[in-house]
Amino acid sequence: MSEDLVDQALKIIADFKGVRPDRPFFGYMPFGATHAPHQAPAAYMEKYRGKFDEGWDVVRERWFKKQIATGVIPPDTELSPRNPGVQPWNELSENERRLAARLQEAFAAFLDHTDDQIGRLVEGLRKLGQLDNTILVVHADNGASQEGGPFGVMHEMKFFNAIFETPDQAIANIDTIGGPNSHTNYPWGWAQVGNTPYRWYKQNTHEGGVHVPMVMHWPNGIAKEQRGTKRDQFVFVADIVPTVYDILGVTPPTVRKGLEQMPVTGHSFKSFLNDASAPATNTIQYFENGGSLAIVAGEWKAVLKHTAGQPYANEKWELFHIAKDRSETNDLAEKDPAKLDEMVAHWWEQAEIHGVLPLDDRGVELFGARYRKNSPHPEDRRYVYRPPMSPMPSQASGGLGGRNVDVIATVTYKKGDEGVLYATGSQNSGVSFFVQNDRLVLDYNAFGDHAIIESxxxxxxxxxxxxxxxxxxxxxxxxxxxxxxxxxxxSVQVPLYMRMISSLGPSVGYDHGSAVSTRYAAPYEYTGDLHEIVLESSRAKPDVASAEAKAEMNRQ
Structure with missing residues (x-):
């Protein structure tokens, strides 16, 4: 997908500039990488074979020293201790080490492949004569993921179906890691390496969850002597838009088409693109994610790691002087309660200004499907799809997992018609309903175990x-x-009725991903006259709603 994103982006830009060379273009390219599943071409996987056999403790220490040597972090930064649940590498069993190392190899290969695609984008812009005058911003969306657990997972959808593989079980399929039949995520130990030198992970508001790299490239606007230099001023993602507006001389309208517009938040950092000594422009910034809270104000940060369902009154704020303690290792909350009170007051003030309140740490209710009017999920749970249709995201379509569902295809059939009527998922797990050899066929692919019914x-x-x-x-x-x-x-009975089927959504009249069934090659478009597909769904049981919410949160 990463390769196709770049191909399509360059084609769109070339088309646009070819027709209207006088107009600027805006491009947004949200790579799926390096979100799980971690997959990469075989040559990239081979490149990293054995590169992480030393283990996460050795690699983390090496990366930490390199960060200091290259000026990424101040020389007095401390390496934070292991997060809870991360075992010393030398205390793992042989199978735990082998599995963990291979999972990290897949992540590294995926990242390397993505980096090459960004390089292709840059070279493509250069060939189009657009590179020097293009403001190019590359950044990550969050810290490294904790969803892989202590040992990593071979198939995330198995995890959401309460199927837990031990490393001793998973090791039998180690050679599938990184390939099309894997849906892997790495363990906590490697996630903490990815967040070096910080604490905690994605979903948390400590630095390990929210502090990410950003690169800005603009030859026509950044002085030659400043290219390749670093900036240490605080910048938040919401600061990017006002910076671009500032560069372009754009003033966002307060009213558009008669509608009052919400103000653009954030602060332009144009001032320190060519002046490394210029002060930070964003001097106070709140964070909230899943109920966890944080506030950065000048040189200080207060942070609260929240557990869903727990009263905030029972949870502890921490206080860090991040100008001197970048990795949040010296909690000053007890030593300086007055400063902590000041910071917490700042958080509530900013939360009120920016519409964060009331605090809401729900999971199922927020991330699961909500059946209501004017939404993808109708109140009567009856979905009607008429071809031709593009592939649908799983979160915007009717689910087949963990509930009673009827899938109804209305067709006008003639002998020889064949192809997929409705399919969801991929070759790793999914459901496909198709016609083949003048017979109706259902293939229920539960993680490679195919239950097939043929009329x-x-x-x-x-x-x-x-x-x-x-x-x-x-x-x-x-x-x-x-x-x-x-x-x-x-009919057939199956021992595993999947609660969560796949992160890949459905398609009507064809199978748009890797083939769910081994009985055809995708997309295997239906050749006859398919009038409509109707899904009639019952209410999901609580375990299904919880699994769907967790899977949806994991997509973020």
């Missing part, structure tokens, strides 16, 4: 209603059935 009789010519009935049973089991015009054409 016992051929489909006659004419108008038909094809139906898949997915029914959740006791425990982890379920029952699958296909019908043609209300008559059962086959």
């Amino acid at each position: 016992s009789s051929v489909i006659p010519d004419g108008d038909h209603e094809f139906r898949v009935k997915l029914r959740r049973g006791d425990g982890m089991a379920g029952n699958l059935e296909i019908e043609i015009d209300g008559v059962s054409a086959g």
Whole structure:
């Protein structure tokens, strides 16, 4: 996908500048990398084979020393201690070390491949004659992920289905890591390495969750002697837009098309692009994520790591003088309670100004599907899709996991028609409903275990209603059935009825990703006349709603 994003971006820019060379362009390229799953071409995987066998303790120390040597962090920065749950590398078993090292290799290969794609974008802009006058900003969205747990995961969707593989079990499939049949995420130990020298991870408001690198490239606007230099002033993501406006001389309108506009937040940092000694322009910044809180004001930071459902009154704010303690290792809350009170007051003030209140640490209710009017999820849980349609995101479409669902295809059929009617997921896990050899087929792919139903009789010519009935049973089991015009054409019981199926959403009339079923090559577009697909869904049970919310949070 990273390669295709760059290909399409360069094509769009070339088209636009070819037709209107007098107009500027704006491009936004949100790479999926390096979000899980960590996958990379085989040559990139091979490049990193064995590179992390020394383990996360040795690598973290090396990276920390390099950060100091290259001026990324001040020389007096302390390396924060291990996060809770991160074991010393030499205390892991052999299988735990082998699995963890390979998972980190996949992450590194993925990152390297992405870096090459950014290089392709830069070279493409150069060839188009647009590089020198383009403001190019590259940054990460958050700190390294903690969703891989203490040992890492081979397939995140298995995790959300409460299927937990131990390293001794997962090691049998170690050679699939990084390839198309893997859906991996690395363990806490490597995530903490990625956040060196900071504490905690993505989702937290400590530096390990919110402090990320940013690179800005603009040859026509940044003086030659300043290119390649570093800046240490505080910058928040909301400062990028006002900086670009400042550079371009744009004043955002207060009213547009008769509608009052919300003010643009953030502060331009144009002043220190060519003056490293210029003061920071953003001197107070709040953070809130999943109920965890933080405030940076000048040289100080206060932070609270929240546990969902716990009263804030029972949780402890920490106080750090980050101008001297970049890695948040010396909590001054007890030594300077007056400063802490001042910082906490700043947080509440900023939260009020920016609409953060009331605090809300819910998960299922916020990130799960909400059935209501004027949304992708209708109140009656009846979804109607008519082709042709583009592939849909899983969070904006009807779910098949963990609940009772009917998938109904209305078609006009003639002998020889074939192809996918409805498919969701990928070759790793998914559900595909298709016609092949004049028979109706369902392939229920539960992490490589394919339960297949093929109609016992051929489909006659004419108008038909094809139906898949997915029914959740006791425990982890379920029952699958296909019908043609209300008559059962086959059924099967499955030992694993998936609660969460895939991070890849559905497509109507074809299979847009890697093929869910081994019985065809994607996209295997339906050749007949497919009128519509209808999904009729029951309410999800609490464990499904919780799994969906966790998976959705993990996509952020």
